[in-house]
Amino acid sequence: xxxxxxxxxxxxxxxxxxxxxxxxxxxxxxVDVDPAKLSKLHAGEVPxxxxxxxxxxxxNIENGRLRFSSSYEEAAQFADVHFIGVGxxxxxxxxxxxxxxxxxxxxTLAPLLTTPAVIFGKSTVPVGTxxxxxxxxxxLAPAGDQVEVAxxxxxxxxxxxxxxxxxxxxxxxGVDQGRPGRAEEVARSVxxxxxxxxxxxxxxxxxxxxxxxxAANAFLATKISFINAMAxxxxxxxxxxxxxxxxxxxxxxxxxxxxxxxxxxxxxxxxKDIRAFMARAGEIGADEALTFLREVDNINMRRRTRMVxxxxxxxxGSLIGSRIAVLGAAFxxxxxxxxxxxxxxxxxxxxxxxxxxxxxxxxAIENSRRIFPTLNYASSVNxxxxxxxxxxxxxxxxxxxxxxxSDLDSIVRNTIIIDGRNCLDRxxxxxxxxxxxxxxxxxxRRASTLP
Ligand code: UGA
Numbered sequence: 001x002x003x004x005x006x007x008x009x010x011x012x013x014x015x016x017x018x019x020x021x022x023x024x025x026x027x028x029x030x031v032d033v034d035p036a037k038l039s040k041l042h043a044g045e046v047p048x049x050x051x052x053x054x055x056x057x058x059x060n061i062e063n064g065r066l067r068f069s070s071s072y073e074e075a076a077q078f079a080d081v082h083f084i085g086v087g088x089x090x091x092x093x094x095x096x097x098x099x100x101x102x103x104x105x106x107x108t109l110a111p112l113l114t115t116p117a118v119i120f121g122k123s124t125v126p127v128g129t130x131x132x133x134x135x136x137x138x139x140l141a142p143a144g145d146q147v148e149v150a151x152x153x154x155x156x157x158x159x160x161x162x163x164x165x166x167x168x169x170x171x172x173x174g175v176d177q178g179r180p181g182r183a184e185e186v187a188r189s190v191x192x193x194x195x196x197x198x199x200x201x202x203x204x205x206x207x208x209x210x211x212x213x214x215a216a217n218a219f220l221a222t223k224i225s226f227i228n229a230m231a232x233x234x235x236x237x238x239x240x241x242x243x244x245x246x247x248x249x250x251x252x253x254x255x256x257x258x259x260x261x262x263x264x265x266x267x268x269x270x271x272k273d274i275r276a277f278m279a280r281a282g283e284i285g286a287d288e289a290l291t292f293l294r295e296v297d298n299i300n301m302r303r304r305t306r307m308v309x310x311x312x313x314x315x316x317g318s319l320i321g322s323r324i325a326v327l328g329a330a331f332x333x334x335x336x337x338x339x340x341x342x343x344x345x346x347x348x349x350x351x352x353x354x355x356x357x358x359x360x361x362x363x364a365i366e367n368s369r370r371i372f373p374t375l376n377y378a379s380s381v382n383x384x385x386x387x388x389x390x391x392x393x394x395x396x397x398x399x400x401x402x403x404x405x406s407d408l409d410s411i412v413r414n415t416i417i418i419d420g421r422n423c424l425d426r427x428x429x430x431x432x433x434x435x436x437x438x439x440x441x442x443x444x445r446r447a448s449t450l451p
Contacts, residue, residue: 001189002026006079008105010037010068012161012268012337013122013154014085015046016053018068020165021083022060024193030068031075041068049336049363052162076112081186082119085154090272097126097276106133106149110140113147118186120152120173124213124273126280130206134176150175150183151206153213158267159334170200174209214280217273218293223258224265225299231261231440232299232306237450241440242422261440262421263346263394264303266331268339271297304342307392307420307439308349314416314437315389320354323413325388327381328395328421329361329368336363338371343394343420348372360384362397382411390416396423405432 003026007018010032018030032038040047044058060066069075075082086101102123109119119137121130134149141147151174156164171191175183184203188195195201204212227245234241241261249256265271274293281290315322324347331341338344344359351357351374359368360378369377378384381399385391385408393400401423409415409432417429419438429436 001192003081003186003190004079005029005081005083005190006031006075007083007085008032008075008109009084009086009101009123010034010041010047011085011087012048012050012158013087013156014083015041015048015057016050016156016161016165017083017085017122017154019053019056019060019066020162021190022066023056023166024190026065026190027078028060028066029075029078030066031070031072032068033070035070038068038070049334050161051159051334056162072108072112076109076114076117080115080117081190082109082117083152084119084121084123086123087268088123088125088272088276089268090275094279095275096279097124097272099125099129102129102133106137107140110137110147111142113137113141113143115143116146116182117141117143117148118181118183119147119149120183120187121149122152122154124153124217124269124276125151125210126276127207127210127214127284128280130174130210131176134179134206145179148176148179148181148183150187151209152187153209155213155216158337159332166194167197168194168199170202171195172209172212173201173203174206175203177205214273214277217270218277218290218296220258221265221270221274221300222292222296224260224270225296227259227261228264228303228440229299232302234440235442238442240442242438260422262303262396262423263307263342263439264300266340266342266345267335267337271300271340303439304345304349307342307346307394307418308353310418310437310439311350311355311390311392312353314418314435315355315414318354319350322355322389323387324350324355324357325378325385325391325412326350326357326359327361327384327391327393327400328397329359330364330395330397333395333397336361336367338364338367341368341395344368344372344375346392346394346420347375351375358384358386358388361395362399364395381407385411388412389414390418392418392420393424394420396421400424405429405434 022028130151231241245259326347415434
């Protein structure tokens with residue numbers, strides 16, 4: 001059955017959701033308050049880098065199933081299924097999530113709802129938000145109790161957004177169990193194609209659905225910090241964290257995925273989500289349960305300072321006056337997102353400590369320049385590495401993984417490379433005479449002297 005859907009927010013989450021819902025055959029209106037984003041989307045351009053999204057967007061604009069607007073009135077008249085896909089960033093100077101944008105959708109949309117409607121929240125929110133928004137929506141809407149708020153958390157990864165939306169591991173729906181309504185039935189029609197494929201569909205209460213999302217991201221963050229803690233121990237012990245990860249990862253109870261040690265996690269989700277989770281646990285009297293997440297956060301942030309120290313060591317003890325090439329600025333490959341990017345953060349710290357830093361990234365230069373205008377940005381690997389005292393690989397783009405020593409031999413000043421993501425072939429570089437350092441692996445320079 002074709003549904004008429006409005007999606008509020010056209011960022012990574014909302015734009016992908018809107019385009020993918022149209023791809024499933026629904027009629028979709030994407031709504032945003034940002035005219036710059038809307039004019040790009042109207043023209044079939046994705047305002048950020050996400051492989052495969054532009055084709056889906058263009059195809060569905062052309063076939064007339066997908067449109068964009070800034071008008072909530074139009075959305076309320078057009079659709080009876082609404083998805084909230086706006087951001088919930090970290091509040092300035094606090095751990096908690098800033099719910100301004102989510103609240104604004106309800107405050108603006110609900111008074112316009114004169115007929116029955118289901119509002120599905122997709123944004124990551126503190127537990128208890130959905131219930132509060134449901135009360136508020138019923139209070140504001142002329143249709144009153146015929147307006148339902150349900151929660152349908154999103155688990156997509158940037159870089160795989162289309163695939164994760166059209167072929168997710170699971171669908172989770174939180175419904176207000178005290179007020180049985182149509183939300184489950186509507187969700188089943190929206191996602192009928194996915195359900196026919198046998199994708200697991202878990203229906204639960206509102207609080208559990210909100211917690212599923214934060215728990216999933218907390219677990220992923222913990223897994224990364226666990227292996228990065230092991231990296232610290234490996235460095236001290238003269239061991240190799242990559243082999244360790246491979247070996248423990250063979251145990252299916254542990255699993256190898258998300259055990260890549262390096263400069264740690266960043267992005268618009270994991271860092272702020274674990275902090276918001278701790279803040280919310282404190283508010284509901286469960287803070288002790290999540291104190292370990294503070295350590296997860298600390299281990300993660302320590303990766304960045306550790307990398308700065310490593311660079312200082314390899315250039316001879318002081319960064320002042322050295323030339324450092326940084327390959328990678330995005331928080332992960334196949335993305336132009338630099339929100340809380342470890343790579344860019346490290347580049348900034350090195351520069352602040354007196355080095356001249358030249359950064360190259362295949363997609364994230366424009367975004368980086370906006371938040372870190374004082375760094376030097378190069379337009380190619382060669383330009384970034386020209387005259388460098390050390391080359392750092394901080395985001396594992398394929399282009400960097402495929403680099404060969406002979407590509408850089410005659411360009412750099414010193415043949416020193418640091419692999420911040422354990423993504424390069426050590427032997428290749430060492431055999432070519434380069435000094436090669438990776439995180440979580442003892443190097444010759446840091447030869448172990450265990451007591
Ligand atoms: C993350 C989750 O993986 C998604 O399931 C979730 O939907 C999303 O947040 C969200 O809440 O919206 P994403 O931020 O796109 O997705 O990125 P990830 O692939 O999770 O990577 C996060 C960070 O961890 C990156 O900086 C990456 O480099 C780092 N990472 C990942 C590691 O350092 N080691 C690993 O083994 C894996």
